[in-house]
Amino acid sequence: MSVTLFDKILDRSQIISGKDLETRYHHIWHMDQPLNAMCLLMPASTQEVSSIMKICFKNDLPVVVHGGLTNLVGSTETTGNEVVISTERLNKIEEIDSSSRTMTVQSGVILEHVHDAAASVDLLFPLNFGARGSAQIGGVISTNAGGLRVLKYGMTRQLILGIEAVTADGTIISSMKKIIKDNSAYDIKQLFIGSEGTLGIVTKAILKLEEAPSSRNAAYIGFNHYDNVVSFLKYIDAHLAGKLSGFELIWRNSYEQMTSVSHAVRPPLPYDYNYYVLIEALGSHPQNDHAEFQILLEKALEKEQILDAVMAQSPSDVEWFFRIREDVNNLVDFMKHDQHFDISLPIPLIGDYIGDRYESLAQIEGVEQIYAFGHVADGNIHFMIGKTHLGLDLKKEIDHCIYDGLKEIGGSVSAEHGIGTHKKDYLNLCRTPEEIILMKSLKSSMDPKGLLNPGKIF
Structure with missing residues (x-):
C-alpha cells in the first residue's frame, strides 16, 4: 500500500518511509535494530490522528503506536506491514489549572516535563519511575504505569481525570473533564487506561495534580528476615500518618551490584544484611517531619525491629538514595x-x-x-x-x-x-x-x- 495515502492529510515532514526508516527503532534498548514497518507518521493533533485512522480503517492497515519506547513487554514491536504512529509531535502542555489542580497535556509529553511544569506552580504530579526522562504520557496511560509512589497516590488510573482518544475507525472520543466525581454511567476513559493501545489511541489527557510537599525524607534500612520487613512497613506507615510515599525492597545481591565500585555509587549501608528497604516520606513541615522521621527510626532500632538505618541529610542524599534504586542499568550492564x-x-x-x-x-x-x-x-x-x-x-x-x-x-x-x-x-x-x-x-x-x-x- 502506498504511503501517498497520507500525503493528503500530513505534511511530507510528518511521514517517514523506505530507507529513512533505518533511523528509527521499536525500543529504546534496541536502537541498533532499524524499525521494520510500512511507514511512520508523526501527527501533531487529535484531528490528524483521526484522519490517519480513517484511512487505515478503510484500507485495512494495522497500526502500532510509538511513544517513548520504554515498554518491557513487546508492546511496540512491529512485523513490517504496520503503519506506525509516533506521538512525538503531540508534545504540548496545553494548560495548568492551579485552582483545579489539573494539567491538560497531549499524549507525547514526556513525564519529566510534566513533573517540571507542575513544580513551577508548586504542584506535584506524583507518578514517578526511572524512565521518566523518556516515557510519554500516552504510553504511561496505555500501560497504567505504576512506579515508586503507588503506595500513597495509586497507579496511573487514579491520576487521570479526563481522556481524549481516537478509536479504530477514526472516531474521536473526548471526555475531557476536570472533575473528580462523575458517576454518570460508564467511565469510558477507563477503557483506554491500561489497554496497551488495543482499544484506541490516547491523544490528550487531564492529569490530577497534588499540592507540592515541602519536605522529603528518605532512609535505607537493613533487615535479615522478611517478616521484619512486613512488620516495619505496618509500623512506619501507621506512625507517619499518611506521609509514607515509598517503600522499596532490594535483595542483598541486587543492592551489592547496584552499589558496586564499577558504577561509582557508594552504598549507604554496608553489605551485612539480607534485605535493604528504601523509604520515602513527603510532608509539609520540614523541621518537624525530619525530626519525626528520625525519632521513628531510632525507636525501631531500640525495639530491634530493624538492624541498621541511615537517613538522608540533604536533598542530594535523597537523590543518591533513589539513584541506586532507579538505575537498573547497573544490573543490565554486566x-x-x-x-x-x-x-x-x-x-x-x-x-x-x-x-x-x-x-x-x-x-x-x-x-x-x-x-x-x-x-x-x-x-x-x-x-x-x-x-x-x-x-x-x-x-x-x-x-x-x-x-x-x-x-x-x-x-x-x-x-x-x-x-x-x-x-x-x-x-x-x-x-x-x-x-x-x-x-x-x-x-x-x-x-x-x-x-x-x-x-x-x-
Whole structure:
C-alpha cells in the first residue's frame, strides 16, 4: 500500500518511509535494530490522528503506536506491514489549572516535563519511575504505569481525570473533564487506561495534580528476615500518618551490584544484611517531619525491629538514595542477555516466593545473574535475569520458573508493565476464562477489524 495515502492529510515532514526508516527503532534498548514497518507518521493533533485512522480503517492497515519506547513487554514491536504512529509531535502542555489542580497535556509529553511544569506552580504530579526522562504520557496511560509512589497516590488510573482518544475507525472520543466525581454511567476513559493501545489511541489527557510537599525524607534500612520487613512497613506507615510515599525492597545481591565500585555509587549501608528497604516520606513541615522521621527510626532500632538505618541529610542524599534504586542499568550492564519480570503477589508471601525462585533459577543452565527488587508495599516485585543466550527454550524455562505458583496465591504476571506480546501465553494465570472472553468481546466491539496494536495481549 502506498504511503501517498497520507500525503493528503500530513505534511511530507510528518511521514517517514523506505530507507529513512533505518533511523528509527521499536525500543529504546534496541536502537541498533532499524524499525521494520510500512511507514511512520508523526501527527501533531487529535484531528490528524483521526484522519490517519480513517484511512487505515478503510484500507485495512494495522497500526502500532510509538511513544517513548520504554515498554518491557513487546508492546511496540512491529512485523513490517504496520503503519506506525509516533506521538512525538503531540508534545504540548496545553494548560495548568492551579485552582483545579489539573494539567491538560497531549499524549507525547514526556513525564519529566510534566513533573517540571507542575513544580513551577508548586504542584506535584506524583507518578514517578526511572524512565521518566523518556516515557510519554500516552504510553504511561496505555500501560497504567505504576512506579515508586503507588503506595500513597495509586497507579496511573487514579491520576487521570479526563481522556481524549481516537478509536479504530477514526472516531474521536473526548471526555475531557476536570472533575473528580462523575458517576454518570460508564467511565469510558477507563477503557483506554491500561489497554496497551488495543482499544484506541490516547491523544490528550487531564492529569490530577497534588499540592507540592515541602519536605522529603528518605532512609535505607537493613533487615535479615522478611517478616521484619512486613512488620516495619505496618509500623512506619501507621506512625507517619499518611506521609509514607515509598517503600522499596532490594535483595542483598541486587543492592551489592547496584552499589558496586564499577558504577561509582557508594552504598549507604554496608553489605551485612539480607534485605535493604528504601523509604520515602513527603510532608509539609520540614523541621518537624525530619525530626519525626528520625525519632521513628531510632525507636525501631531500640525495639530491634530493624538492624541498621541511615537517613538522608540533604536533598542530594535523597537523590543518591533513589539513584541506586532507579538505575537498573547497573544490573543490565554486566548481562550478556537480559530478561525482565514485574510480578505482583500478596505482601506476606513475597519473602518465601522470591527466595524459592532464587533457588530454582540458579539450577537452570544458562542463567548467569538473578536480581530482585521492587515496590513491596504494593506487592510488586521486579526480577532481572542475566542469561547466556536468547534461546526460546531457555526463555520459556525462566518464564515458567517465575510464573509457576502465582495463580494459586492470587498473584499476577504483570504488576505494571502490561501483557504485550511477551506475556500472552500467561494471561490465563491471572485472569479467568470469563474475564478473557469479556476482554476479547470489548476488543472486537471497539476494533472489529483488529487493526490496533494487533497481536498484543491476546
